[in-house]
Amino acid sequence: MIREKARARVASFALPAMWGAVAVTYKLTCPLAQQNGLGARIASSAVFLAVGTGLIAGVRRGPLRELARFREIARAAQRVLLRPLPPRLDGLAVAAGQLSAHRNADVGGDLYEAVATDHGVRVVMGDVRGHGLAPIGTAAAVLGSFREAAHDERELCGVLRRLERALRRHLGGADEEFVTVLLLEIRDDGSVFALNCGHPWPYRLGRASAVVDRLCGAEPLPPLGPFPLPESLPARYCGRIRPGEVLLLHTDGVEDARDADGRFFPLHRTLTEAASARTPDPDELVDSLRGALLRHTGGRYGDDMALLALRNDRHRVPRQSGAVTKSRTSSGS
Template sequence: MIRTRSLLADGSRLRRLAPLALPSAWGAVAVAWKFGCPLARQPGLPMRIATSVVFLTVGTGLVLGIQRGLARELARARAVAAATQRVLLRPPPDRLDGLALAAGQLSATRGASVGGDLYEAVATPHGVRIVIGDVRGHGLAALGAVVAVLGSFREAAHDEPELGGVLRRLERALERHLRERARDEHPARAGSEPRHPAAEEFVTLLLLEVRSDGRLSVFNCGHPGPYRLGRRVERLPVGDPLPPLGVLPLPAVLAPYTAARLLPGETLVLHTDGAEEARDRRGRFFALDATLAGAAESPAALVRRVHAALLHHTGGRLADDVALLVVRNDRVRVPAQPAEPGLRRSRPTPSSHC
């Protein structure tokens, strides 16, 4: 097994060095020609020009070979990042139990495909359950907390009959992750101060359940409330907020907010705070509510339009990661049907008197 791994590693190194083989061979020939050929050592302008052309050609070949190797490494890194994003922040299905969905994420870290934002939507026997969250900070340092919370949600959403049980599972998963982080960051093991210590890490999130009749159950752990798009754009009420996960323990009794509904034809836009806190060069905040107003469109088109407006507003320089999850209720409201004639209660006929 060790020998096989060593051979694979050697093969990988040879593939990375392959683009430099031909320029290196030309360079060796040029050096041998310069110092081993008597004709090359003759004085005169023509010979100097010929020598310069030879070495310029060799140098150009080396630069192009290095550039080609770096381009291949960049393509591999992008492929790995795309695969990681598909597994970690996998796009939701276009339709889920009568709901149309779309999601998207913009990372503030240049060149990164994933960051500190998370989202997921799954259909369960208890309804469609949705989570969107934001880990403190952004970029690759927040991926551990994202993995812990999403992994726990994908199991707990199916196992827990009550939404409060799902939230408890998310809290325990994050606590385990933070304990492991704190142990790894101990001076006896790390040897240096961490840039993003676990003691300062927490997660804000919004946990929802959409039932078959459009009724919503919501837990808000310090996260921005979603927008509901119907006849107008309005902030959906989500009840009193709970503390973000990782800051304070959750209360002993968890009761979701259940006074909100998502009627057929209405759209719910869940987002992280990076959307509303994005600023332009003059320091003006991004008007997310005004951007959401307009003609009706599919969830995927709405995500693309908001992303384009965000990049235009900030000039492509985001200060924080941005995640969007759009849910539209495409369930058809069935009107009440009149009872069949044979099932109607017959009225007593008045008796006739002779």
């Protein structure tokens, strides 16, 4: 590692030194450089302009290489923190996307994950206090805990308590920090159970209609961090998503996004327009919302934004009457 850094440092000085040597050699050895005529002056000016351009290019090349390296590191961190979700999870079509308030980063304080478990598809979406690069460590701690607890814990409340313990260990007593968290459990019949700590409730888009409503909408618990979880923590039944219906989870940066006149982003109206055309495809829905957010804000937004769409593609197979008759006949014999 030390040798690589030394070689990189030597290489960063090599090109400027070469151009400097060219300038000195021209001045000392070229007869044209010793003359005072107009043509000689023009030629000397052209040579030194080329040398100056080469020096500037050499000086800039090092920082540009470093910037490219840092961006590659940021992309690797994104793949670990917000790894790409599979397009399908246990009969659910899935798509996600985010916009970071930090212009040079692809990740920030928003987090999401969805995993298929023995207890159903479990989903988390959260929002760490702050935006940009600072909250990434906290988001990583919460996501790492969820990825284990979602499989290990039989009850959804057990998952949330694991997230709280992981957060407290990470924060080390910093009471001013907090995370909003929404946990969902989608079972085989489409039943949705939730635990919500200060996060916006998701929207449900009806199949082949313009019906868009909030899922559940009850008063959430306080965010994780400042206050301990209550002793009794039953998951709330929020109804069902039927085949063809879509759940759209989001962080509060989406609805808080403003245009140049200070108007908030019309998320409900945008979703209604999307649902009125046809059954939304999750990928298309996320892409269209991202585009609408960029147009609404003019590309200038002050908070991270995350979107996660899940469509129920499970279909019940009707019972075949012939199979029932055959079963009865065989049992009777």
